[in-house]
Amino acid sequence: MSLDLIQLRDELRVHLGLDDNDLPDPDADLLLNRAYWELLDKFPFREKEVSGTFQTVVGTAIYGMPSPFEALRQLSIEDLETGQHTPLKRMTVYEYEKLFVNQTTLKSKPWGYVRESCSAKLYPTPDQIYTLTIKYWTTLADLVNDTDTPPIPQVWHEIILYGGLWRGYVRLGDLSRSAQIEAKQATLINTITPTEGKEEFDSHTAGVEVLGRDYEQTGIPDASARQSNWLWNHR
16 A cells, blocks of 8 residues: 555654654655655656656757756667657767857757767758757655655665655664664665566566467467557656
8 A cells, every 4th residue: 555645754753753743744745755756766666757748949059958967878860760769969068069069050860969067969950950869867755745645666765765764863863773774775775576577577588488279270469568658748
């Protein structure tokens, strides 16, 4: 069963031996959200993966990243004639500056990009309107409402609780217990099989060979694994 914010607060207070006067909701929420932020920063949860599309503007090379935004995974460009998608090459600043010529006439179909601040700079500068697909990691919303449930697999909810708990002990000045709980949290994390690992296992074992009696009608359909993209347009 998933844990909502009310349950996480209650569990946190029970373990710390505090009540809502000693640890008001805003303080409890801060401890839990700090634990939540740490996990989101360290692990590439599938729930953070987002895809979207946008169109280039002729003569414009710089395009801002979506909001909210954490990190860029991939940019690809769609061919105007065939519709085929081709990933753009991520360039270093040195590569970009070595090739860039500041002339408005030098425009073409982009094949690369460089990341700067909160934007991506395409190279070459687009000469036509192209459709680009962006894949990125978004920032998941904080836990702020009583009924909020962390939008990551429920096996991680207890780990959020432990993260809030060891931070609570630091706040109380009990560094020994804090270290013990932090070690317990690390042990739990190490026992979790990431979603990526589960999906790779399923992909390798998806083909099943069925052995049975010979039938007069042959031609039993072959089993094949089908992998979903789990992509959606997000603007």
